[in-house]
Amino acid sequence: MANDDTEIETGTDTVQAWVLAACQDLGLNVDADSDFFRAGGSSLTAVKLIARAEETFGEDSLPPEDLFGNSGIREIAESIVRNRQQVDAPQA
Structure with missing residues (x-):
């Protein structure tokens, strides 16, 4: 496991713990x-949380429309995981 600040685990449980702590x-x-x-x-x-998410997980990891549309803590974490998977997916 690398000890690199730019590389953070993006499993739902880990991200949910991060969202809880950030909130x-x-x-x-x-x-x-x-x-x-x-x-x-x-x-x-919300703007502060979005900025922290982007700093930690990358650009567009928590778009405003995701946070405002689905504002449960679990939903926020799922949104970050989903958006990170889209960024990490190989481009065709």
Whole structure:
């Protein structure tokens, strides 16, 4: 296993743990069953979470339409995993 900050595991459980930690760092009291906005997330907090996701997982890992359309913590993690898989997929 490489100890390279640019290489982060993108399994759903790992990403979900990251989303929980990131939301908690942003001052939200969340668990895996929480909804980002019902837990107090605002549009400013959303922008901060998107920026952190892109810094950690790469560009477009959490597009705004994904976060605003599916704002459950599990859904956010699934979106990041799905978007990372699309980026990592070989181009035809």
